[in-house]
Amino acid sequence: MTYFRAPTSFLPSLSILCTHTTASVKDALQDLKELYFPAPAPPQRTLSINGVPALKQDISDTVHVPRRKRTGRLKHSDGVPDSGYASEEDEAELEGDLESEAEDLDVDILRADEFERDFAIKWLTGLIKRSDAWIHTLESATEQEEDVRLSVIEEAGRLLARFAGDDEQQEDALTRKFTFPFGAEGKAITIELNDAPLSPTDHTSVGLQSWASAIIFTERICADPARYISIPQGAAPLRVLELGAGTGLLSIATAQIFDRMEVDAKIVATDYHSAVLHNLLRNVQTNNVSVQIESLDWSRPPPLEPYDIILAADVVYHPEHAKWIKICVEKALKKGGVFWLIIAMRSTGRHEGLWETVDDVFADGQCGFTRHEGCGGETKLAVVQKEDVGRRGGIGRADEVGYRLFEIRWLPCRYCC
Structure with missing residues (x-):
């Protein structure tokens, strides 16, 4: 059984977005991708002994790949965290501290949690709308460094589009x-x-x-x-x-x-x-x-x-x-x-x-x-x-x-x- 952390416990606070490193934002996007849009399971392999098919099984049944652990993940700041929703109209702020010490949750339970999913979508929306400041915040940044951050924002946009397509809730004209x-x-x-x-x-x-x-x-x-x-x-x-x-x-x-x-x-x-x-x-x-x-x-x-x-x-x-x-x-x-x-x-x-x-x-x-x-x-x-x-x-x-x-x-x- 696969376990993941809730988005409210690992997505970096957007209220201090400019303090987050490129790696930390990339890590957050990758975690969201793995949680909601995992890669297809590896194909089955046919094992043979002396050229004779012996057993067909998914390689993941026999090879255990531990889920990668992140180091130095930026956590939400204390106090009222930023909801990630960048709309200027009545921007709702979530009450309390979202930094959670709870154990990892079953992936199926997490994916079915509407609150966590909605939080992830709002966080992606806020990241994209505030991206200009984050892209250009590095002092003495090279053009290459800014291009890397731009590619991160483009990945966030692709991920947000996948959420929209998955929910069949694309905004109509x-x-x-x-x-x-x-x-x-x-x-x-x-x-x-x-x-x-x-x-x-x-x-x-x-x-x-x-x-x-x-x-x-x-x-x-x-x-x-x-x-x-x-x-x-x-x-x-x-x-x-x-x-x-x-x-x-x-x-x-x-x-x-x-x-x-x-x-x-x-x-x-x-x-x-x-x-x-x-x-x-x-x-x-x-x-x-x-x-x-x-x-x-x-x-x-x-x-x-x-x-x-x-x-x-x-x-x-x-x-x-x-x-x-x-x-x-x-x-x-x-x-x-x-x-x-x-x-x-x-x-x-x-x-x-x-x-x-x-x-x-x-x-x-x-x-x-x-x-x-x-x-x-x-x-x-x-x-x-x-x-x-x-x-x-x-x-x-x-x-x-x-x-x-x-x-x-x-x-x-x-x-x-």
């Missing part, structure tokens, strides 16, 4: 219908979107779902299109680019608005992840709008054609993202064009305070001081206006305390701090 008032008296803009389930193997595929910042900004654009997508003088078609389009809400709404106003425009919606791009194409086709879809890697942007308007909603999930986005906008925004960026202000978690990185990388166009005397008429991207928008009931995550909308344009250096 959700069709969402949005209705936004248009202008002062115009007929409302209606958009239907497919919000796909987040990938269990790719924790960065957040663009598969519609986020509150995009919903709030789309509502504003529909209510006052002249404010946000004003039409420049000239006969050339208006060019609009969306960065990190996700489900395509902003681009699809803009296309519908231009159709209503009979404006000749080219709209390009970009993202990076293949699953996001596939879902984006589906949404564009569902709403029957003229939106071109392209892949764009912010960290290595190609030469970009000039655009009159650039839109982006909730696109900063790492301190480097604002820098990369600035480089993209510098390559793509026309002189005289405008870049609208709305960011969720998150008060807790690994995305806390990331909206401030926008102010760090873009110049301040409101300060009124001269930064470079005699700069020769050079221009730079600067924040000419920003507005804080409060939470809206019924939308948004619990950690979102509000949203900041940036208006960014090219300004002469003398206006930028």
Whole structure:
């Protein structure tokens, strides 16, 4: 009879995830795999004596392989342990100390224990959602060391997917219908979107779902299109680019608005992840709008054609993202064009305070001081206006305390701090 320890007794606490070694997390994943998804039994072997079959038996009946023991396993910290569930909404914390000194349990009993199984799934979910900090927490880490940790997180994603498939509880896609008032008296803009389930193997595929910042900004654009997508003088078609389009809400709404106003425009919606791009194409086709879809890697942007308007909603999930986005906008925004960026202000978690990185990388166009005397008429991207928008009931995550909308344009250096 095979015995195993309960997941609540050996999974490392996620509240101190950054203190855990790569080996300890790998060990935890291997233990979960052995408990819930053991490898198939070795094939039977036919033994022979002088070429005559003698006895067929499973080699495991005759060879005893002791279950490996781990050394230096990290244990849960004292006090209230972290549940492993990374949702910011009413995150439930398990009461008491889960570090157990109980003897190993029969494997069949453990696998049938719904509490232990649920704990393992929540722990894997939390590990994946908090993985960025763990991957990059090593001081003086080499690229190879970070790659090893990334492979560990990918294994966690595969294991989580096996749990989902085993339970036949894969999250279904959700069709969402949005209705936004248009202008002062115009007929409302209606958009239907497919919000796909987040990938269990790719924790960065957040663009598969519609986020509150995009919903709030789309509502504003529909209510006052002249404010946000004003039409420049000239006969050339208006060019609009969306960065990190996700489900395509902003681009699809803009296309519908231009159709209503009979404006000749080219709209390009970009993202990076293949699953996001596939879902984006589906949404564009569902709403029957003229939106071109392209892949764009912010960290290595190609030469970009000039655009009159650039839109982006909730696109900063790492301190480097604002820098990369600035480089993209510098390559793509026309002189005289405008870049609208709305960011969720998150008060807790690994995305806390990331909206401030926008102010760090873009110049301040409101300060009124001269930064470079005699700069020769050079221009730079600067924040000419920003507005804080409060939470809206019924939308948004619990950690979102509000949203900041940036208006960014090219300004002469003398206006930028």
